[in-house]
Structures are given as C-alpha cells and as structure tokens.
Amino acid sequence: MWLLPLAPTGPRRNSPRHLPSCSPALLLLLGSCLGVCGVVAGSRRPNVVLLLTDDQDEVLGGMTPLKKTKALIGEMGMTFSSAYVPSALCCPSRASILTGKYPHNHHVVNNTLEGNCSSKSWQKIQEPNTFPAILRSMCGYQTFFAGKYLNEYGAPDAGGLEHVPLGWSYWYALEKNSKYYNYTLSINGKARKHGENYSVDYLTDVLANISLGFLDYKSNSEPFFMMISTPAPHSPWTAAPQYQKTFQNVFAPRNKNFNIHGTNKHWLIRQAKTPMTNSSIQFLDSAFRKRWQTLLSVDDLVEKLVKRLEFNGELNNTYIFYTSDNGYHTGQFSLPIDKRQLYEFDIKVPLLVRGPGIKPNQTSKMLVANIDLGPTILDIAGYNPNKTQMDGMSLLPILKGASGLTWRSDVLVEYQGEGRNVTDPTCPSLSPGVSQCFPDCVCEDAYNNTYACVRTLSAQWDLQYCEFDDQEVFVEVYNLTADPDQITNIAKSIDPELLGKMNYRLMMLQSCSGPTCRTPGVFDPGYRFDPRLMFNSHGRVRTRRFSKHPL
Numbered sequence: 001m002w003l004l005p006l007a008p009t010g011p012r013r014n015s016p017r018h019l020p021s022c023s024p025a026l027l028l029l030l031g032s033c034l035g036v037c038g039v040v041a042g043s044r045r046p047n048v049v050l051l052l053t054d055d056q057d058e059v060l061g062g063m064t065p066l067k068k069t070k071a072l073i074g075e076m077g078m079t080f081s082s083a084y085v086p087s088a089l090c091c092p093s094r095a096s097i098l099t100g101k102y103p104h105n106h107h108v109v110n111n112t113l114e115g116n117c118s119s120k121s122w123q124k125i126q127e128p129n130t131f132p133a134i135l136r137s138m139c140g141y142q143t144f145f146a147g148k149y150l151n152e153y154g155a156p157d158a159g160g161l162e163h164v165p166l167g168w169s170y171w172y173a174l175e176k177n178s179k180y181y182n183y184t185l186s187i188n189g190k191a192r193k194h195g196e197n198y199s200v201d202y203l204t205d206v207l208a209n210i211s212l213g214f215l216d217y218k219s220n221s222e223p224f225f226m227m228i229s230t231p232a233p234h235s236p237w238t239a240a241p242q243y244q245k246t247f248q249n250v251f252a253p254r255n256k257n258f259n260i261h262g263t264n265k266h267w268l269i270r271q272a273k274t275p276m277t278n279s280s281i282q283f284l285d286s287a288f289r290k291r292w293q294t295l296l297s298v299d300d301l302v303e304k305l306v307k308r309l310e311f312n313g314e315l316n317n318t319y320i321f322y323t324s325d326n327g328y329h330t331g332q333f334s335l336p337i338d339k340r341q342l343y344e345f346d347i348k349v350p351l352l353v354r355g356p357g358i359k360p361n362q363t364s365k366m367l368v369a370n371i372d373l374g375p376t377i378l379d380i381a382g383y384n385p386n387k388t389q390m391d392g393m394s395l396l397p398i399l400k401g402a403s404g405l406t407w408r409s410d411v412l413v414e415y416q417g418e419g420r421n422v423t424d425p426t427c428p429s430l431s432p433g434v435s436q437c438f439p440d441c442v443c444e445d446a447y448n449n450t451y452a453c454v455r456t457l458s459a460q461w462d463l464q465y466c467e468f469d470d471q472e473v474f475v476e477v478y479n480l481t482a483d484p485d486q487i488t489n490i491a492k493s494i495d496p497e498l499l500g501k502m503n504y505r506l507m508m509l510q511s512c513s514g515p516t517c518r519t520p521g522v523f524d525p526g527y528r529f530d531p532r533l534m535f536n537s538h539g540r541v542r543t544r545r546f547s548k549h550p551l
Contacts, residue, residue, distance in 0.1 A: 037139035037382040045139075045223040046356055047318040048377050049305065052097070052227065053298060054090065054148060054178050054234035055291075056324035058083070059345040060253050062233070065292045069302045069352070073322050077354030078362040078399055082457055084369045085326050087415050088339045088346040090177075091117035091151045093325040093370060098130040100374030100390030102412055105513055109416040111151040111177075118150040118158050123165065129389065131374035133167030135225050139381045142222050144214050146172040146207045147229030154186060161186035172210050178231035179203065180238035180294070198241055203231050204297040205240070208304050215308050225377065230301065232294035233328075239293035246296065252288040252330040257343075257485040262333035264489040266474050268449045269341070271430075272334035272442045280440055284330045284337050291328075319355030319380055323370065338436055338444040340415060342453050342466050342476070343486050347413050355380075357400045366398050367457040369411045391517035409458040410521035412509040413466075417449030454506045458523040465502035477502070498522075501529050 037045075056062045063070060085093045087103050095101075095108035095117075106126050109115045116122050127133065135141040145168050154161045154175035161184065164171045175184040180203050181196040194201040211228050218224055239246075252258070259276050262269035276284075302322070309315040326339045327346045339346045351368065354360075371392030375385035379394035397405050419433040427434065427441040436444035448470035456463040462481045468474040475491040477499070483490075491499070501522045509517065520526035 044317055045141075045382065046380050047224050047226075047314060048355075048380055049226045049228070049309075049318060049320045050373065050377070051298075051302065051305075051320070051322045052094075052147070052229040053295070053322075053324045054229070054231055055326060055328050055339060056233055056295070056350060057327040057329075057345055058324075058348045058350045059327060060255075060288075060330065062291075062295075062324070062328070063350050065247070065295045066299045066302070068299045069322060072302060072306045073320055073354045074352040076360050077320075077352065077358040078364055080351040080353075080364050080366065080368050082365055082367050083323065083349050083351035084347050084367070084411055084413065084455055085349055086369055086371060086411065086413055088326045088341060088413070089415065090325050091115070092415075094150055095122070095126065097325070097370045097373050098132070099126055100131060100371050100385070100388065100392045102371060102391050102509075102512070102517065103414050103416075104510060105389075105391060108150075110418050112418075113152050113155055113157060115416075115418075118152040118155065120158055122150075123159065123163065127165045127167070130165070130167055131378050131388075131390075132225060132227065133165075134378060134383060134388065135381055136167045136169060139378075139383055140222055141381060142169045142218055142224040143167055144170040144211070144218075144224060144226045145229070146210050146214075146227070147174055147203075148178050148231060148234075149173045149229065151177050154184070161191045162189045164189045170214060172207075174203070174229075174231070178234035180231055180236070202240055202297070204294070204301060208301040211301075211305060212308050215305075215312060215314075223381070225381075228301070228305075230298050232298050233291035235287075237287060237290035237294055239290060240297045243293045243296045247289045247292050250289050250292060251285045255332070255485060257332045257487055259331050259334055260487070263487075264491075265333070265476060266449070266451075266468055266470075267472075268434075268443065268446050269333050269335070273440055274334040276331065276334050276336070277440055280336050280438070280442075281331065287337050288330045317356060319353065319358075319377075321373065321377075322350065322352040323373070324349040325370075334442070335444060336438050336440075336442060340417075340436070340445055340449070342413060342415070342451055342464070344480070344484075347455070353395070353399060355399070359401065362401075364398055365457075366407050367409065367411060367455070368395060368398075386515075389514050391512065391514060393518060408518060408521065409524050410454050410456040410505065410509070412506075412512070412517070413453040413455055414510065415449070415451055417447050417451075418445050419447035419449075452506055452510055454502055454509060454521075456502075456521060456523060458521070461523050463502075465499075465506060467503070467506060475499075504529065 086096050087093050091111045092103045092108045095106045099106045107116045111117050113119045132143045136143045171188050173186045181201050183194050185192050261274040327348050328339050329345045330337050372395050375390050375392045376395040378385045379396045385394050419435050423432050424437045427437045434443040434446045450469040451466050453466035464478045466476045476489045477491040478486045505522050
C-alpha cells in the first residue's frame with residue numbers, strides 16, 4: 001500500500017499551512033505564542049486522535065465486531081454508555097462534531113447543499129470557527145484529516161475538491177459520500193482517483209496507511225490532532241476480501257421492537273408494513289452482516305494506529321476518541337434499514353476514550369453528546385471552550401474523575417424531515433412528500449418527519465419527550481426505565497404538569513445558544529419553571545422553533 005508524501009522534506013516553515021512552534025517557556029510567559037492556549041512549563045501538550053465511523057449503532061451491537069478497539073481504547077480508558085447525537089443523520093451530526101453546536105445553530109439540516117451541507121454558507125460562516133480551526137490558529141497544532149468529511153464535500157457548486165477548509169494542515173478528504181472503491185480524494189486540494197484494486201484502493205486501508213505515514217512524517221516540535229473518518233459501516237457495505245465470509249451465522253437482533261407495528265407512534269412509523277416480508281428480512285439480515293464485516297477493517301486500522309503511536313513513543317501523551325456520527329436500525333418497528341428516527345437505536349452511538357490521566361476499565365453513565373467533543377478537545381489543548389460559541393461541554397473533568405461534578409440532565413435532538421415533491425415511483429399509493437422508500441412501499445422519511453426531542457437522564461428519570469412539526473402536533477413520550485425498547489408512547493397518560501414542563505424545556509432548548517444550552521433541566525435541583533416564560537414579550541404563547549430554511 002502506498003504512502004503519499006506531503007512534501008519532499010517535511011512541512012515548510014514559511015508555508016501558509018504551517019504555524020510556528022511555541023516553546024513551553026514562551027507559552028508560560030505569554031499565555032501562548034498565539035495568546036490563548038496555556039501549557040505548564042516543561043510539559044508536552046497532548047496529541048489527540050478522533051476516529052469517526054459512519055452509521056455505526058450502539059444499541060444493536062455495533063461494537064461487537066471491534067474486539068481490538070474495545071481492548072485498546074475502551075479497556076484502556078473510559079466507555080460512555082449514554083452518548084447521543086443531536087441529529088440522526090450524517091451531515092448535521094458531523095457539523096455538530098466540528099462546531100460543537102446543535103443543528104439549529106450551525107444550520108446544517110440535511111445531507112444536501114440546499115440543507116447547508118458543505119455549502120458556501122457553511123464554508124464562510126461555520127468552517128472558520130470549528131474546533132480544528134481553533135486548534136491550528138490559536139494553539140499551534142498540526143491538524144490532519146483523512147476520510148469522509150461532509151456528504152456534499154467536493155460538489156462543484158461549493159468549490160469542488162480544490163476547497164480545503166480552514167484549519168487543516170493536511171487534508172485527505174473523500175469526495176461526497178462513503179464508498180470503498182472507485183472514489184476520489186482531495187489531497188490538499190488536488191484530486192486523486194482510486195479504482196477497485198483491493199491492495200491499493202480499499203478506502204479503510206488507504207486511510208490507515210495515510211494516517212501511519214503522517215505519524216512518521218509530521219513535525220515532532222508541535223502537538224498534533226488527527227481526525228480519521230472511515231466509510232464503514234455505511235452502505236454499500238463492501239467488506240475487505242478476507243472478511244467477506246465472516247459472521248455467516250449472524251442475524252439482525254430480534255429484540256422486542258423488531259418487526260412489530262409502531263402503535264401510537266407518528267404516522268411515518270405506523271405506515272410500515274407489519275409483519276415485514278421475508279425478502280425484507282433477508283435483505284436487512286444481509287445488510288447487518290455486511291456492516292459488521294466492514295468494521296473488521298476499522299478494527300485493524302485502530303490496532304495499527306495504536307501500535308504506531310506506541311512505537312513512536314507518543315501513545316502515553318495521546319488522547320484517542322472513538323465514536324460514530326449516528327446510529328442505525330434494522331427492522332425495528334418494521335422499518336427495514338436506515339437512521340433519521342428519534343429512537344435510541346438511531347440517536348445513541350458508541351463513545352470510547354483513552355489518554356493521559358484517564359484510568360482504565362471505566363464506564364461513565366453521564367449524559368453526553370457529540371457537541372461535547374469540540375469543547376473537550378479544545379480543553380485538552382489548553383484553550384478555554386467558554387471563549388467559543390459552542391453549545392457543548394468539556395468531558396475532560398469526567399475523563400479525569402473529577403469529584404462533586406455538576407452535569408447536565410438533558411440534551412436536544414432535532415431533525416428536519418425530507419420528502420419529494422412528486423409521488424415516489426416505488427410507492428404510487430402514497431402522496432408526494434415521502435422519501436427513502438423501499439420496494440415494499442415502506443418509507444423511512446417525509447417532509448413532516450420533522451421533530452425535536454428532549455432526551456433526559458437523571459437520578460430519577462430516564463425519559464424522552466418529542467414533538468413533531470405536523471398537522472397533528474404529534475407527541476411521543478417514553479419512560480425508558482420501564483420501556484427501554486420504546487414500544488409504549490405514554491404521552492396521553494403522563495402527568496399533564498410534567499408534560500407542560502417538558503414542552504417548555506423543549507422550546508427553550510430549541511432556541512438556546514452557547515451557555516443557555518447548558519441551563520438546568522426539568523429534573524435538576526436548580527430548575528425553575530416560570531409559566532410566564534411560556535409567553536413572549538408580546539404576550540403570545542411561545543411556539544416551537546423548527547427550522548424551515550438553512551439560514
């Protein structure tokens with residue numbers, strides 16, 4: 001497998017992509033050579049690696065194939081058992097990772113340019129303020145990206161592959177969506193096409209080798225941040241040849257919500273055909289198996305990366321994060337395969353972290369979200385995340401075992417549904433407005449599959465409250481302590497006073513920004529519910545804030 005050199009003799013000191021290094025003494029004297037990243041004299045600033053998979057669930061056993069990853073990261077550090085994404089779709093979720101913001105603040109609402117995915121507006125307004133941009137410009141980190149960026153990256157109407165986002169020293173980005181063969185990479189703004197020869201083109205392995213090359217080639221005088229974003233386990237689920245016959249006796253989990261009717265749920269869930277046809281079940285079983293097969297190459301990538309860091313003497317000074325952009329479902333509530341829905345299987349993801357000061361074999365039940373990754377990594381670098389406009393919180397106190405920690409009890413989940421203005425040819429019986437339809441005429445999305453939820457996890461409550469932006473003003477509420485599979489919608493039986501508080505909390509979170517996204521939740525001791533706040537300055541009742549336009 002080839003390794004692509006970035007320059008003949010290493011990074012050029014006068015290159016616009018290279019920042020001067022800072023001595024610890026100068027950092028101590030001046031705060032930092034760039035003014036804001038503090039470092040203790042004589043210490044080395046930590047390195048950070050962020051490994052991001054594509055569509056990897058946590059609820060349905062998505063981590064099961066990754067034995068080496070669990071041993072090398074999870075068992076050597078901390079596993080978060082309650083990690084969520086603010087939107088169960090690739091581009092909005094990835095934008096949240098990069099910006100530390102909820103979708104209503106970064107304005108990426110779907111996977112299209114019109115939905116602000118890698119659009120000119122995104123590039124102008126959000127990219128300069130991502131955490132990698134801050135790491136590079138304010139803290140002097142070398143920043144390296146390899147893999148899938150945003151779904152519309154490389155689109156001609158958004159600068160093509162020549163566009164390299166601000167903040168990246170080294171850029172190896174996939175054009176558009178996940179593939180394993182026959183793709184194009186932007187190598188620091190120059191296109192390189194790949195074919196279908198496994199030994200030189202299989203994308204997960206290419207990303208591994210490029211990453212190892214960076215570790216051997218980078219400057220040793222500056223700390224580094226790496227973001228490696230694999231195609232696995234996203235469709236088309238093309239496994240490496242040596243793994244294509246694995247898991248032959250594995251099937252999608254037949255849990256309690258598998259292949260049942262979504263009673264008392266939003267109409268989109270109710271329209272699914274129950275029971276599913278044999279062909280649908282065979283298809284989703286095959287997809288489940290292939291997804292696991294593709295993850296075996298990710299497991300190999302993680303092993304190679306950790307071994308190289310150890311060989312180079314850098315492992316003990318490097319934080320490694322492993323997570324996914326969203327979950328996935330395979331047959332739950334008779335929906336064949338996809339994400340986008342409000343349920344645990346789509347919004348809950350793996351999150352494993354190891355690094356300096358993190359004790360091994362820990363599990364944290366703290367409620368966290370991917371908007372916390374940016375603030376955490378900035379905190380690791382010595383940059384105060386409160387100086388940003390990020391909505392998330394630094395996980396560093398949790399990772400280092402801080403005592404008496406006050407933490408959030410809720411996070412916001414929001415999604416803007418997509419549909420087609422014409423009748424879907426696979427579902428002529430359904431009106432226009434649906435999308436992601438299967439041959440059995442089961443659709444996974446629609447214009448009015450637009451919802452927002454408060455996901456609450458406190459000492460007494462494990463609750464999800466959701467509202468849809470549709471003509472029904474449909475509400476779904478789940479008590480996950482009693483009903484972890486979210487089968488029974490208790491919206492009509494729950495205490496009306498609690499329902500009102502959750503409605504108000506949802507409206508507040510949908511209009512939050514920065515610090516106001518971190519205010520006490522309904523079940524926190526510091527929470528105060530003032531009914532007067534249900535009205536705006538004109539005396540009218542506040543309404544839910546669903547974004548209809550990217551900006």
